[in-house]
Amino acid sequence: MTWQTAQLMPTADRIDLGIGQPDPALLPADLFEQSCVDASVLAYGTEAGDERFRYALAHWLNQRQARPTSPEHLMITTGSSNALDMICTRFSQPGDTVLVEDPTYFIARKQLADHGLTAVAVPMDQGGVDILELAALIEQHKPAFFYTIPTFHNPTGITQSAERRAQLVSLARDTGCPVVADEVYQYLHYAEPPPDSLASLDERAPVLSIGSFAKLLAPGLRLGWIQGSSEILVPLTGSALLASGGGLAPVTSSLVRPLLEDGRFDQHLVRLTEVYRRRLATLVAGLTDHLGERIRFTVPTGGYFIWANWLNGADTEAMLPQAHQLGTGFQPGGKFSASPGQASAMRLCFAFYDEAQLTEACVRLSKL
Numbered sequence: 001m002t003w004q005t006a007q008l009m010p011t012a013d014r015i016d017l018g019i020g021q022p023d024p025a026l027l028p029a030d031l032f033e034q035s036c037v038d039a040s041v042l043a044y045g046t047e048a049g050d051e052r053f054r055y056a057l058a059h060w061l062n063q064r065q066a067r068p069t070s071p072e073h074l075m076i077t078t079g080s081s082n083a084l085d086m087i088c089t090r091f092s093q094p095g096d097t098v099l100v101e102d103p104t105y106f107i108a109r110k111q112l113a114d115h116g117l118t119a120v121a122v123p124m125d126q127g128g129v130d131i132l133e134l135a136a137l138i139e140q141h142k143p144a145f146f147y148t149i150p151t152f153h154n155p156t157g158i159t160q161s162a163e164r165r166a167q168l169v170s171l172a173r174d175t176g177c178p179v180v181a182d183e184v185y186q187y188l189h190y191a192e193p194p195p196d197s198l199a200s201l202d203e204r205a206p207v208l209s210i211g212s213f214a215k216l217l218a219p220g221l222r223l224g225w226i227q228g229s230s231e232i233l234v235p236l237t238g239s240a241l242l243a244s245g246g247g248l249a250p251v252t253s254s255l256v257r258p259l260l261e262d263g264r265f266d267q268h269l270v271r272l273t274e275v276y277r278r279r280l281a282t283l284v285a286g287l288t289d290h291l292g293e294r295i296r297f298t299v300p301t302g303g304y305f306i307w308a309n310w311l312n313g314a315d316t317e318a319m320l321p322q323a324h325q326l327g328t329g330f331q332p333g334g335k336f337s338a339s340p341g342q343a344s345a346m347r348l349c350f351a352f353y354d355e356a357q358l359t360e361a362c363v364r365l366s367k368l
């Protein structure tokens with residue numbers, strides 16, 4: 001199998017809604033202008049990551065979830081991708097099966113393949129993963145874990161309902177199948193907050209929630225975390241990688257910690273979500289006005305993406321060269337799934353471009 005995976009890069013002649021990254025104009029350079037490194041983090045640090053940072057992060061998370069967490073339940077990573085990589089290393093063996101949602105984040109598919117893992121897809125509906133199907137597939141495949149994106153899912157924008165989350169966590173507890181929840185969009189909501197992070201729901205269930213500052217502050221920080229019970233974190237904090245190199249991202253943690261502590265991070269997040277809320281509304285209006293009845297989509301209430309289906313069943317991969325000629329682009333559905341049913345979908349990101357560009361992209365898409 002060949003993988004077309006890398007994050008897309010912008011080109012001057014194209015408004016490419018396939019780019020799933022923050023708008024460079026929204027990266028908060030000003031927050032780091034006065035930053036200086038706390039010299040105490042220059043030595044090898046503790047395996048789970050800088051303790052003062054974990055304390056500040058726990059405090060921040062506790063304002064956003066019903067059940068409190070603590071520094072012992074957090075481990076620092078260099079982002080979500082790094083977290084998934086370490087989880088693959090420590091929770092699976094090459095040849096194992098991992099269950100994923102259908103569709104799922106295309107680079108996660110490649111990460112699993114890099115580890116010699118076979119991904120088996122579980123269907124979703126508007127409430128998230130189908131729990132009965134998941135239970136049957138756990139029984140059938142005895143997977144190493146189930147990888148899910150429960151909040152503002154990439155690519156569909158779907159958020160798992162609170163009821164579905166409760167069912168999922170109890171299934172994990174009953175079967176012992178670990179759940180790895182990639183929650184990079186959990187705190188990017190433009191209406192009511194989503195239900196709480198999966199790892200915060202039940203400490204006794206084998207659940208790891210992955211968070212990242214890539215979409216909340218800046219991807220170049222390469223900073224994220226894993227939340228889980230002290231027990232489930234042991235294979236990760238006990239890895240030779242951390243025994244040799246110490247905890248991850250100590251310097252970056254020391255740059256971000258003051259922003260968490262003094263509220264500047266929260267202020268940034270308020271500004272960011274205001275911009276994204278308007279961009280989402282603009283893309284929805286542009287698609288409705290210019291593509292109308294030709295596509296169907298559900299409006300998400302957070303995250304980065306709209307997942308739109310062409311009602312004529314067209315293969316979006318085949319449409320891409322024409323879209324590029326028209327000066328636009330998207331991520332074709334087939335990248336996110338092996339099922340043929342997803343091939344007529346396209347993932348459109350509303351985070352990267354401003355409102356005028358989003359409207360112009362819809363005009364260009366309408367000429368397809």
Ligand SMILES: Cc1ncc(COP(=O)(O)O)c(C=O)c1O
Binds near residue numbers: 078082154214
């Ligand atoms: C679901 C999902 N996971 C992980 C990532 C990458 O996160 P990070 O930059 O923290 O590695 C992305 C970014 O596009 C994503 O959408």
